[in-house]
Amino acid sequence: MRSTYRFLAPLMMLGLLLAACTASSPSETEGPGASVEPGGEDLTGQEVTVIGTWTDAEQESFLAMVAPWEELTGATVKYQGTRAINDILAAGIPTGVLPDLAGLPGPGQMAEYAAAGALKPLDDVLDVGTYVSETSPGIVELGQIDGTTYGVFIKAAVKGLIWFNPNLHDYTDSPPATWDDLIAQGEDNQGDAEALWCLGIESGDASGWPATDWIEEILLHQAGPDVYNQWWQGEVPWTDPAIQTAFETYADVVENAYGGGTNAVATKFDLAGDPLFADPSGCVFFHQASFITGLGAFPDQTAGTDYNAVPFPAFNDEFATAVEGAGDLFGMFHDTPAAKSLMRYLVTAEAQDIWVARGGALSANANATSYPDDISATMGGMITNAEQFVFDASDQMPTAMNAAFWQHMVSLTAGTETVEEALAALQAVADDAYAE
């Protein structure tokens, strides 16, 4: 049976096949003098295939990050950026057609791939002592399975930031303490702005994910990290009152969004915040993770004067300090000398500093602090100092659940489903997805 898939899946992704085949033959010429220090090796002519979700500006930043390593070792990085990384890895695990290094969708998939034997442990590859001492403990744990490190974060993001344009009103003067306070302050200072919120959830094959982030932030600050974690683990049903309240809060946001739900569904997530800078403004607030500063109209604006952000406010004082983070978890599928060397290099503060300085990225490494502006530095601090740290919930759900979550958030936002209908449909998927 499995041989059938061996035929089918590679045909569907011939490009990756070609890329991976050329580099997957492990070299047997690891010299006796190979040192642990990155750069101490001569890897001339070797290639490392890498796939990740970064395209355009982010891809340029990643390539800038690996350029010094390429220069030091003489090896080359063959990078392919795609948003369809879940699909490629899901097809690659049973067929064995995999890149050397890849961005992993989340800790859940990392555990699946490790259990399947495809993902290589990193304990012998990295200098674990340095890695653990430099990196915030919550992040280190997310990359571990039973104490063994399988994934590292080479870049991180804080989710749930509320962006605004200080030219209209500076909300950092008296940061909103609660959600109600945020809404009240926003309405008082709305002025000529057309709506309270900017919202855009279109993202091609992955449309709907920005709306799942919304639900996660609301739930985290309404019901707390425990309910949050039980929810993505499938222990709290979708029909639970806590989840329903979170969905209803989101439905209110859609009602007060620029262009309404229809426009939100038709607008690409990276361009959704652009009306903030229009004259007159399209909206007062825009909710998105820290990486938005590298996308859309943000790079053309000045941090601090044209845009700024406040953390997602609490609905309940107890959960005010909870932070949702996300990041690009990175794993290794082939332990070639060049792949190992690149992996060692990517977790260092020097490497992560390169991307951090270019903007749009935060680092979980406490020593990577070359942030281009104060806002980024503050957000970087939120990750390294977080008291209650949770990872993106939808990324940790079973893939079938995550896909259904995206899909029903699109329907709910477009107004073709009510909150009750969406939750009932999601629970039906959950009954099936968590049973496996």
Place this chain on the structure above:
Amino acid sequence: MEERIITAIVAVVGVPLVLVAYIWGTEQLLRVFPDGAKPRLRPWLWMLPALGFLGLFLVYPMIGTIIASFQNTLGTAWVGLENFAWFFGSPDALSALKNNVLWLIFLTLFVVGFGLIVAILVDRVRYETAAKSVIFLPLAISMVAASVIWLYMYQYKPPGAVQTGTLNAVIGVSGAGPIPWLQVQDFSLNTFALIIVMTWMWTGFGMVIISAALKGINPELLEAARVDGANEWQVFRGIVFPLLVPTLVVVGTTMIITALKAFDIVYAMTGGNLETDVIANLMYKQMFRVGDFGRASAVAVVLLVAIVPIMFFNIGRFRAQEAVR
């Protein structure tokens, strides 16, 4: 570089050599058979490599898919009809099935209808070749590129903002709209918006085939009818149309299969959201996103079962036509 040249030489010289050797080999093999059996055996031996490849790359995976559709996620245990029960019990799958029926009916009608109209109209103008080329051109564009073009056609901006989408800008002149073409689920408007893209691409194909058949009609027949006092509509209805029917059926069945295979446009334009999914996308999602080989195979089998009667109909038609000749 040298390696490549050697490879090229091996391919150019080696492949014909192998083919000649194969033919020679079959002749040697045929010597052992009596003279009477040779003519019957020879075609089979010549077809053997092709049949082998068909078996390896078409029949074998097909049987594998059918077997997988009765197995669990990774093909480790038998689950009976569970995957099919999921298919016919899932609202998403049924919506995809319904959309495929819409695609099948309307894409076929649109392509055959527009193709026929255009073929007849351009038959009577002097700049026929130029008109046909323009209409045929979209067929040469890749599906994804066509999707990107049409995403700009359908682009939506909220009322009051500058409409950058072509269609909304046009209807905006009269004060109407804007209409979120790809987001309106009522009456499956968004699915029809996608079908239009495919129609735009394939009308040229229908036109070329129908136009060729039109040229094949004996002008003396039409002349005779006109002399007998038939008007243009009667000529079309009584002579041209009946003679075109076999061609229309060929175009129609090709379009039915194209509709059942629809994937790229849906994937690139809506991602299957808001009930625009079709069977092929559902299969892709189950296979590559969820990683459920059992369900993906079940979806493939449903698609296969839907196509088989059309294939038989097509072959039957082909035989009937050959018999007439």
